[in-house]
Amino acid sequence: MQGLGIPEAAENNAKQQMFAGMETALPLLPPVHLDAFEGPLDILLHLIRKQKMDIFDIPMAIITSQYLSIIDSNKDLDVDVAGEYLVMASTLMQLKSRMLLPRQEVDEEGNEIDPRDALIAQLIAYEHYRMLAEELDEFPRMQRDVFKRAIFPESEDVERPLPEADLDALLAAFGQVLKRMESEVLYRVVLESMTVREQIQFVTESLQHGSMPFHELLRGQQSREALVTTFLAILELWRQHVIQVIQTQHNASITLLLSISNQQSEVQA
Protein backbone atom coordinates (compact mmCIF):
# COMPACT_ATOMS: atom_id res chain seq x y z
CA MET A 1 0.00 0.00 0.00
CA GLN A 2 3.00 2.29 -0.29
CA GLY A 3 1.28 3.92 -3.20
CA LEU A 4 -1.32 5.28 -0.83
CA GLY A 5 1.19 7.16 1.21
CA ILE A 6 0.54 5.36 4.47
CA PRO A 7 3.56 5.33 6.79
CA GLU A 8 5.38 2.01 6.78
CA ALA A 9 5.00 1.28 10.49
CA ALA A 10 1.33 2.08 10.61
CA GLU A 11 0.81 -0.04 7.55
CA ASN A 12 2.47 -3.09 9.02
CA ASN A 13 0.56 -2.64 12.20
CA ALA A 14 -2.71 -2.36 10.33
CA LYS A 15 -1.87 -5.41 8.26
CA GLN A 16 -1.22 -7.48 11.34
CA GLN A 17 -4.57 -6.50 12.69
CA MET A 18 -6.27 -7.08 9.39
CA PHE A 19 -4.99 -10.57 9.04
CA ALA A 20 -5.05 -11.59 12.69
CA GLY A 21 -6.73 -14.95 12.89
CA MET A 22 -6.98 -15.20 9.14
CA GLU A 23 -4.56 -18.08 8.82
CA THR A 24 -7.51 -20.41 8.72
CA ALA A 25 -8.27 -21.67 5.25
CA LEU A 26 -9.76 -18.97 3.05
CA PRO A 27 -11.52 -19.71 -0.19
CA LEU A 28 -9.03 -18.68 -2.84
CA LEU A 29 -10.33 -16.25 -5.40
CA PRO A 30 -8.90 -15.54 -8.79
CA PRO A 31 -7.02 -12.25 -8.79
CA VAL A 32 -9.10 -9.29 -9.89
CA HIS A 33 -8.18 -5.82 -10.95
CA LEU A 34 -9.92 -2.82 -9.48
CA ASP A 35 -10.47 -1.36 -12.93
CA ALA A 36 -13.11 -3.99 -13.43
CA PHE A 37 -15.12 -2.56 -10.57
CA GLU A 38 -17.21 0.51 -9.99
CA GLY A 39 -16.14 1.02 -6.39
CA PRO A 40 -16.11 -0.77 -3.04
CA LEU A 41 -19.79 -1.74 -3.13
CA ASP A 42 -19.28 -3.35 -6.52
CA ILE A 43 -16.39 -5.43 -5.16
CA LEU A 44 -18.38 -6.58 -2.16
CA LEU A 45 -21.35 -7.56 -4.30
CA HIS A 46 -19.03 -9.45 -6.60
CA LEU A 47 -17.59 -11.40 -3.66
CA ILE A 48 -20.99 -12.08 -2.13
CA ARG A 49 -22.74 -13.14 -5.35
CA LYS A 50 -19.80 -15.11 -6.73
CA GLN A 51 -19.61 -17.22 -3.60
CA LYS A 52 -23.39 -17.43 -3.27
CA MET A 53 -23.33 -15.92 0.20
CA ASP A 54 -26.52 -14.76 1.90
CA ILE A 55 -26.48 -11.01 1.58
CA PHE A 56 -28.53 -10.74 4.79
CA ASP A 57 -25.98 -12.80 6.71
CA ILE A 58 -22.62 -11.77 5.34
CA PRO A 59 -19.72 -13.67 6.89
CA MET A 60 -17.78 -10.58 7.90
CA ALA A 61 -14.47 -12.28 8.67
CA ILE A 62 -14.21 -13.92 5.26
CA ILE A 63 -15.48 -10.94 3.29
CA THR A 64 -13.20 -8.53 5.13
CA SER A 65 -10.06 -10.50 4.43
CA GLN A 66 -11.00 -11.12 0.82
CA TYR A 67 -11.72 -7.45 0.31
CA LEU A 68 -8.44 -6.44 1.91
CA SER A 69 -6.46 -8.84 -0.20
CA ILE A 70 -8.00 -7.38 -3.37
CA ILE A 71 -7.14 -3.86 -2.24
CA ASP A 72 -3.69 -5.02 -1.23
CA SER A 73 -2.96 -6.57 -4.59
CA ASN A 74 -3.80 -3.29 -6.31
CA LYS A 75 -0.99 -1.24 -4.85
CA ASP A 76 -0.92 1.17 -7.73
CA LEU A 77 -4.26 2.62 -6.68
CA ASP A 78 -4.86 6.18 -7.74
CA VAL A 79 -4.86 8.31 -4.59
CA ASP A 80 -8.06 10.05 -5.67
CA VAL A 81 -9.92 6.78 -5.89
CA ALA A 82 -8.20 5.10 -2.98
CA GLY A 83 -10.10 7.03 -0.35
CA GLU A 84 -13.41 5.27 -0.80
CA TYR A 85 -11.80 1.84 -0.91
CA LEU A 86 -9.95 2.51 2.34
CA VAL A 87 -13.05 3.87 4.07
CA MET A 88 -14.83 0.64 3.17
CA ALA A 89 -11.88 -1.38 4.48
CA SER A 90 -12.16 0.32 7.86
CA THR A 91 -15.95 -0.08 7.89
CA LEU A 92 -15.57 -3.80 7.25
CA MET A 93 -12.98 -4.20 9.99
CA GLN A 94 -15.15 -2.31 12.42
CA LEU A 95 -18.17 -4.47 11.59
CA LYS A 96 -16.10 -7.59 11.91
CA SER A 97 -15.03 -6.63 15.41
CA ARG A 98 -18.54 -5.62 16.44
CA MET A 99 -19.78 -9.03 15.33
CA LEU A 100 -17.32 -10.57 17.75
CA LEU A 101 -18.80 -8.80 20.76
CA PRO A 102 -20.17 -11.38 23.18
CA ARG A 103 -23.28 -9.31 23.92
CA GLN A 104 -25.79 -8.39 21.26
CA GLU A 105 -26.37 -4.70 20.67
CA VAL A 106 -29.99 -3.70 21.27
CA ASP A 107 -32.07 -0.67 20.38
CA GLU A 108 -34.41 1.27 22.75
CA GLU A 109 -37.14 -1.31 22.37
CA GLY A 110 -34.81 -4.13 23.21
CA ASN A 111 -34.61 -5.55 19.71
CA GLU A 112 -31.31 -6.93 18.61
CA ILE A 113 -29.36 -4.74 16.24
CA ASP A 114 -27.38 -6.33 13.51
CA PRO A 115 -24.38 -4.05 12.99
CA ARG A 116 -24.36 -5.07 9.35
CA ASP A 117 -27.81 -3.60 8.57
CA ALA A 118 -26.60 -0.29 7.19
CA LEU A 119 -24.06 -1.97 4.94
CA ILE A 120 -26.63 -4.49 3.71
CA ALA A 121 -29.09 -1.72 2.85
CA GLN A 122 -26.35 0.11 0.97
CA LEU A 123 -25.36 -3.01 -0.94
CA ILE A 124 -28.92 -3.84 -1.92
CA ALA A 125 -29.68 -0.29 -2.99
CA TYR A 126 -26.55 -0.24 -5.13
CA GLU A 127 -27.28 -3.64 -6.64
CA HIS A 128 -30.73 -2.36 -7.44
CA TYR A 129 -29.40 0.59 -9.44
CA ARG A 130 -26.75 -1.60 -11.04
CA MET A 131 -29.58 -3.74 -12.43
CA LEU A 132 -31.55 -0.70 -13.54
CA ALA A 133 -28.47 0.56 -15.36
CA GLU A 134 -28.16 -2.77 -17.17
CA GLU A 135 -31.83 -2.64 -18.12
CA LEU A 136 -31.41 0.89 -19.40
CA ASP A 137 -28.47 -0.21 -21.53
CA GLU A 138 -30.67 -2.82 -23.21
CA PHE A 139 -33.26 -0.31 -24.36
CA PRO A 140 -33.10 0.22 -28.12
CA ARG A 141 -30.94 3.30 -28.22
CA MET A 142 -30.96 6.06 -30.84
CA GLN A 143 -27.86 5.89 -33.05
CA ARG A 144 -26.98 2.44 -31.72
CA ASP A 145 -30.04 0.28 -32.33
CA VAL A 146 -32.48 2.60 -34.02
CA PHE A 147 -32.04 5.48 -36.39
CA LYS A 148 -34.28 8.24 -37.51
CA ARG A 149 -34.61 9.82 -40.87
CA ALA A 150 -31.85 12.29 -41.67
CA ILE A 151 -32.90 15.81 -42.53
CA PHE A 152 -34.22 16.39 -46.01
CA PRO A 153 -31.77 18.25 -48.22
CA GLU A 154 -32.29 21.97 -47.76
CA SER A 155 -33.94 23.64 -50.66
CA GLU A 156 -33.75 27.34 -51.39
CA ASP A 157 -37.33 27.39 -52.54
CA VAL A 158 -38.84 25.82 -49.47
CA GLU A 159 -39.55 28.09 -46.58
CA ARG A 160 -39.14 25.98 -43.53
CA PRO A 161 -40.66 26.99 -40.21
CA LEU A 162 -38.07 28.38 -37.84
CA PRO A 163 -38.12 26.50 -34.58
CA GLU A 164 -36.96 28.62 -31.66
CA ALA A 165 -33.95 27.32 -29.78
CA ASP A 166 -34.15 27.18 -26.01
CA LEU A 167 -31.70 28.65 -23.56
CA ASP A 168 -30.13 25.25 -22.87
CA ALA A 169 -29.22 24.87 -26.53
CA LEU A 170 -27.71 28.34 -26.70
CA LEU A 171 -25.66 27.73 -23.56
CA ALA A 172 -24.45 24.40 -24.93
CA ALA A 173 -23.34 26.08 -28.15
CA PHE A 174 -21.53 28.78 -26.18
CA GLY A 175 -19.79 26.08 -24.15
CA GLN A 176 -18.50 24.57 -27.38
CA VAL A 177 -17.17 27.90 -28.61
CA LEU A 178 -15.33 28.39 -25.33
CA LYS A 179 -13.91 24.88 -25.53
CA ARG A 180 -12.68 25.41 -29.08
CA MET A 181 -11.15 28.68 -27.97
CA GLU A 182 -9.09 26.96 -25.27
CA SER A 183 -7.20 24.98 -27.84
CA GLU A 184 -6.16 28.13 -29.68
CA VAL A 185 -3.28 30.36 -28.78
CA LEU A 186 -4.50 33.35 -26.88
CA TYR A 187 -3.05 36.81 -26.68
CA ARG A 188 -3.68 38.57 -23.46
CA VAL A 189 -5.33 41.91 -23.94
CA VAL A 190 -4.44 44.03 -20.98
CA LEU A 191 -7.18 46.59 -21.10
CA GLU A 192 -10.53 45.38 -22.31
CA SER A 193 -12.79 48.36 -22.73
CA MET A 194 -15.58 46.33 -24.27
CA THR A 195 -19.09 46.82 -22.96
CA VAL A 196 -22.27 44.87 -23.48
CA ARG A 197 -23.76 47.98 -25.07
CA GLU A 198 -21.01 48.06 -27.69
CA GLN A 199 -21.45 44.39 -28.41
CA ILE A 200 -25.18 44.85 -28.83
CA GLN A 201 -24.31 47.36 -31.51
CA PHE A 202 -21.84 44.90 -33.01
CA VAL A 203 -24.34 42.03 -33.06
CA THR A 204 -27.17 44.02 -34.59
CA GLU A 205 -24.84 45.43 -37.24
CA SER A 206 -23.52 41.98 -38.06
CA LEU A 207 -27.05 40.72 -38.53
CA GLN A 208 -28.11 43.63 -40.76
CA HIS A 209 -27.28 41.68 -43.88
CA GLY A 210 -29.16 38.60 -42.86
CA SER A 211 -28.89 35.67 -40.48
CA MET A 212 -25.61 34.39 -39.16
CA PRO A 213 -24.58 31.16 -37.45
CA PHE A 214 -23.94 31.62 -33.75
CA HIS A 215 -20.38 30.26 -33.81
CA GLU A 216 -19.45 32.45 -36.77
CA LEU A 217 -20.61 35.56 -34.99
CA LEU A 218 -18.33 34.66 -32.09
CA ARG A 219 -15.41 33.61 -34.25
CA GLY A 220 -13.91 37.09 -34.55
CA GLN A 221 -13.73 37.58 -30.79
CA GLN A 222 -10.15 37.40 -29.58
CA SER A 223 -10.42 36.92 -25.84
CA ARG A 224 -12.57 34.99 -23.48
CA GLU A 225 -13.81 38.24 -22.04
CA ALA A 226 -14.90 39.44 -25.46
CA LEU A 227 -16.69 36.15 -26.05
CA VAL A 228 -18.58 36.44 -22.81
CA THR A 229 -19.50 40.07 -23.42
CA THR A 230 -20.78 39.25 -26.88
CA PHE A 231 -22.73 36.32 -25.51
CA LEU A 232 -24.34 38.57 -22.90
CA ALA A 233 -25.26 40.98 -25.69
CA ILE A 234 -26.91 38.15 -27.60
CA LEU A 235 -28.89 37.09 -24.53
CA GLU A 236 -30.01 40.66 -23.96
CA LEU A 237 -31.10 41.10 -27.58
CA TRP A 238 -32.95 37.81 -27.47
CA ARG A 239 -34.72 38.84 -24.29
CA GLN A 240 -35.86 42.07 -25.90
CA HIS A 241 -37.04 40.13 -28.96
CA VAL A 242 -34.72 42.18 -31.17
CA ILE A 243 -33.22 38.97 -32.53
CA GLN A 244 -34.48 35.46 -33.05
CA VAL A 245 -32.48 32.41 -32.04
CA ILE A 246 -33.16 29.50 -34.33
CA GLN A 247 -32.23 25.86 -34.00
CA THR A 248 -33.71 23.55 -36.57
CA GLN A 249 -32.96 20.40 -34.70
CA HIS A 250 -31.62 19.21 -31.39
CA ASN A 251 -27.83 19.64 -31.32
CA ALA A 252 -27.88 21.35 -34.71
CA SER A 253 -26.09 24.63 -35.18
CA ILE A 254 -27.79 27.77 -33.95
CA THR A 255 -28.59 30.68 -36.20
CA LEU A 256 -29.23 34.26 -35.17
CA LEU A 257 -31.30 36.74 -37.10
CA LEU A 258 -33.02 40.04 -36.52
CA SER A 259 -36.70 39.83 -35.73
CA ILE A 260 -38.79 40.84 -38.68
CA SER A 261 -40.38 43.89 -37.06
CA ASN A 262 -36.92 45.08 -36.10
CA GLN A 263 -35.43 44.65 -39.53
CA GLN A 264 -37.96 47.11 -40.91
CA SER A 265 -37.52 49.68 -38.19
CA GLU A 266 -33.74 49.49 -38.58
CA VAL A 267 -34.07 50.08 -42.28
CA GLN A 268 -36.21 53.12 -41.70
CA ALA A 269 -33.84 54.50 -39.15
Add this chain to the structure above:
Amino acid sequence: MLIKNIEALILASDEPLSFDKLRTLLEPVESSDVRDALNTLEHHYAERGIQLKQVAGGWQFRTAPACANIVEQLWQTRPSRLSRAMLETLAIIAYQQPTTRAEIEVLRGIKVSSSIIGGLLERGWVKVLGRKDVPGRPHLYGTNKQFLADFGLKSLQDLPDSSQLMDATQQEKLELPEPNQITEYTHHEQEA
Protein backbone atom coordinates in the same frame (compact mmCIF):
# COMPACT_ATOMS: atom_id res chain seq x y z
CA MET B 1 -56.90 10.52 -46.16
CA LEU B 2 -56.42 11.16 -42.47
CA ILE B 3 -54.02 8.22 -42.22
CA LYS B 4 -52.03 9.44 -45.19
CA ASN B 5 -51.82 12.95 -43.75
CA ILE B 6 -50.67 11.75 -40.37
CA GLU B 7 -48.09 9.48 -41.93
CA ALA B 8 -46.74 12.35 -44.05
CA LEU B 9 -46.62 14.80 -41.14
CA ILE B 10 -44.71 12.43 -38.90
CA LEU B 11 -42.21 11.60 -41.62
CA ALA B 12 -41.63 15.24 -42.49
CA SER B 13 -41.11 16.36 -38.90
CA ASP B 14 -37.58 16.51 -37.55
CA GLU B 15 -38.71 15.98 -33.97
CA PRO B 16 -41.20 13.54 -32.46
CA LEU B 17 -44.58 15.04 -33.34
CA SER B 18 -46.90 15.41 -30.37
CA PHE B 19 -50.52 14.33 -30.47
CA ASP B 20 -51.69 17.90 -29.81
CA LYS B 21 -49.57 19.27 -32.64
CA LEU B 22 -50.95 16.62 -34.99
CA ARG B 23 -54.51 17.42 -34.05
CA THR B 24 -53.96 21.17 -34.48
CA LEU B 25 -52.39 20.67 -37.89
CA LEU B 26 -55.25 18.43 -39.03
CA GLU B 27 -58.01 20.70 -37.74
CA PRO B 28 -60.96 20.15 -37.96
CA VAL B 29 -60.65 16.58 -36.77
CA GLU B 30 -61.86 14.42 -33.89
CA SER B 31 -59.22 13.42 -31.36
CA SER B 32 -60.55 9.88 -31.41
CA ASP B 33 -60.06 9.67 -35.18
CA VAL B 34 -56.44 10.78 -34.86
CA ARG B 35 -55.92 8.23 -32.12
CA ASP B 36 -57.45 5.45 -34.24
CA ALA B 37 -55.36 6.42 -37.23
CA LEU B 38 -52.18 6.37 -35.14
CA ASN B 39 -53.12 2.93 -33.84
CA THR B 40 -53.69 1.66 -37.35
CA LEU B 41 -50.35 3.05 -38.50
CA GLU B 42 -48.52 1.66 -35.49
CA HIS B 43 -49.86 -1.81 -36.27
CA HIS B 44 -49.19 -1.43 -39.95
CA TYR B 45 -45.52 -0.73 -39.32
CA ALA B 46 -45.04 -3.19 -36.47
CA GLU B 47 -43.34 -5.83 -38.62
CA ARG B 48 -41.57 -3.51 -41.05
CA GLY B 49 -38.08 -2.07 -41.28
CA ILE B 50 -39.50 1.26 -40.21
CA GLN B 51 -41.53 1.51 -37.06
CA LEU B 52 -43.84 4.14 -35.73
CA LYS B 53 -42.91 4.79 -32.12
CA GLN B 54 -44.23 7.00 -29.40
CA VAL B 55 -41.23 8.67 -27.75
CA ALA B 56 -40.65 11.71 -25.56
CA GLY B 57 -44.29 12.73 -25.81
CA GLY B 58 -44.53 12.51 -29.59
CA TRP B 59 -44.67 10.19 -32.58
CA GLN B 60 -41.66 9.36 -34.71
CA PHE B 61 -40.62 6.98 -37.46
CA ARG B 62 -37.44 5.08 -36.65
CA THR B 63 -35.71 2.07 -38.09
CA ALA B 64 -36.39 -1.32 -36.52
CA PRO B 65 -33.77 -2.42 -33.96
CA ALA B 66 -33.36 -5.66 -35.93
CA CYS B 67 -31.96 -3.66 -38.84
CA ALA B 68 -29.36 -1.84 -36.72
CA ASN B 69 -26.38 -3.75 -38.09
CA ILE B 70 -27.14 -3.03 -41.69
CA VAL B 71 -28.15 0.59 -41.19
CA GLU B 72 -24.94 1.21 -39.29
CA GLN B 73 -22.97 0.45 -42.44
CA LEU B 74 -24.29 3.62 -44.00
CA TRP B 75 -21.83 5.47 -41.75
CA GLN B 76 -18.24 4.72 -40.92
CA THR B 77 -18.30 5.31 -37.20
CA ARG B 78 -19.56 2.88 -34.63
CA PRO B 79 -21.50 4.31 -31.72
CA SER B 80 -19.40 4.56 -28.59
CA ARG B 81 -20.29 2.25 -25.72
CA LEU B 82 -21.44 3.81 -22.51
CA SER B 83 -19.33 3.08 -19.46
CA ARG B 84 -20.93 1.37 -16.48
CA ALA B 85 -20.20 4.43 -14.40
CA MET B 86 -22.14 6.58 -16.84
CA LEU B 87 -25.07 4.18 -17.07
CA GLU B 88 -25.32 3.78 -13.31
CA THR B 89 -25.20 7.52 -12.80
CA LEU B 90 -27.85 8.00 -15.47
CA ALA B 91 -30.08 5.35 -13.91
CA ILE B 92 -29.81 6.97 -10.49
CA ILE B 93 -30.59 10.41 -11.91
CA ALA B 94 -33.54 9.02 -13.87
CA TYR B 95 -35.12 7.39 -10.84
CA GLN B 96 -34.09 9.78 -8.08
CA GLN B 97 -34.53 13.11 -9.81
CA PRO B 98 -34.11 15.81 -8.76
CA THR B 99 -30.88 14.63 -7.20
CA THR B 100 -27.43 15.96 -6.39
CA ARG B 101 -24.00 14.59 -7.15
CA ALA B 102 -23.47 13.85 -3.44
CA GLU B 103 -26.63 11.74 -3.34
CA ILE B 104 -25.49 9.79 -6.38
CA GLU B 105 -22.13 9.22 -4.72
CA VAL B 106 -23.80 7.81 -1.62
CA LEU B 107 -25.74 5.30 -3.72
CA ARG B 108 -22.76 4.27 -5.84
CA GLY B 109 -20.36 4.27 -2.90
CA ILE B 110 -17.76 6.04 -4.99
CA LYS B 111 -16.95 9.46 -6.35
CA VAL B 112 -18.82 10.58 -9.44
CA SER B 113 -16.29 12.33 -11.63
CA SER B 114 -17.05 15.57 -13.45
CA SER B 115 -16.45 13.82 -16.75
CA ILE B 116 -19.35 11.46 -16.08
CA ILE B 117 -21.78 14.27 -15.29
CA GLY B 118 -20.26 16.31 -18.14
CA GLY B 119 -20.74 13.45 -20.58
CA LEU B 120 -24.39 13.08 -19.63
CA LEU B 121 -24.96 16.84 -19.90
CA GLU B 122 -23.23 16.94 -23.26
CA ARG B 123 -25.40 14.17 -24.65
CA GLY B 124 -28.40 16.18 -23.54
CA TRP B 125 -29.71 13.32 -21.39
CA VAL B 126 -29.35 15.20 -18.15
CA LYS B 127 -29.77 18.81 -17.22
CA VAL B 128 -29.46 21.04 -14.20
CA LEU B 129 -32.94 21.62 -12.78
CA GLY B 130 -31.84 24.08 -10.10
CA ARG B 131 -29.93 24.15 -6.87
CA LYS B 132 -30.66 22.33 -3.66
CA ASP B 133 -31.24 24.53 -0.66
CA VAL B 134 -28.52 23.00 1.50
CA PRO B 135 -25.04 24.30 2.33
CA GLY B 136 -22.99 24.60 -0.83
CA ARG B 137 -26.17 24.90 -2.92
CA PRO B 138 -25.30 21.90 -5.09
CA HIS B 139 -26.83 21.44 -8.54
CA LEU B 140 -29.95 19.32 -8.81
CA TYR B 141 -29.89 17.04 -11.82
CA GLY B 142 -32.77 15.53 -13.74
CA THR B 143 -33.27 13.88 -17.09
CA ASN B 144 -33.94 15.85 -20.24
CA LYS B 145 -36.35 15.26 -23.11
CA GLN B 146 -33.44 13.98 -25.19
CA PHE B 147 -33.03 11.11 -22.70
CA LEU B 148 -36.59 9.93 -23.42
CA ALA B 149 -36.11 10.31 -27.17
CA ASP B 150 -32.77 8.48 -27.30
CA PHE B 151 -33.86 5.60 -25.08
CA GLY B 152 -37.21 5.29 -26.85
CA LEU B 153 -39.32 6.10 -23.80
CA LYS B 154 -42.77 7.66 -23.97
CA SER B 155 -42.33 9.35 -20.62
CA LEU B 156 -40.53 8.76 -17.34
CA GLN B 157 -43.38 6.48 -16.33
CA ASP B 158 -42.18 4.21 -19.12
CA LEU B 159 -38.98 3.35 -17.24
CA PRO B 160 -38.84 -0.22 -15.96
CA ASP B 161 -40.70 -0.51 -12.68
CA SER B 162 -37.91 -0.28 -10.15
CA SER B 163 -39.71 -2.42 -7.59
CA GLN B 164 -40.04 -5.42 -9.90
CA LEU B 165 -36.32 -5.86 -10.05
CA MET B 166 -36.06 -7.08 -6.50
CA ASP B 167 -37.71 -10.21 -5.26
CA ALA B 168 -40.38 -9.90 -2.64
CA THR B 169 -38.40 -11.43 0.23
CA GLN B 170 -35.60 -8.94 -0.25
CA GLN B 171 -38.08 -6.11 -0.05
CA GLU B 172 -39.76 -7.41 3.06
CA LYS B 173 -36.54 -7.78 4.93
CA LEU B 174 -35.31 -4.31 4.26
CA GLU B 175 -36.49 -0.78 4.34
CA LEU B 176 -34.76 0.61 1.35
CA PRO B 177 -34.26 4.18 0.48
CA GLU B 178 -37.11 4.22 -2.02
CA PRO B 179 -36.50 6.03 -5.26
CA ASN B 180 -38.26 9.39 -5.07
CA GLN B 181 -41.64 9.60 -6.62
CA ILE B 182 -41.14 11.37 -9.87
CA THR B 183 -42.76 14.68 -9.19
CA GLU B 184 -45.26 16.50 -11.31
CA TYR B 185 -42.76 19.30 -11.61
CA THR B 186 -40.10 17.26 -13.35
CA HIS B 187 -42.67 15.53 -15.48
CA HIS B 188 -43.99 18.82 -16.78
CA GLU B 189 -40.47 19.86 -17.45
CA GLN B 190 -40.13 16.84 -19.72
CA GLU B 191 -43.34 17.52 -21.57
CA ALA B 192 -42.63 21.17 -22.14
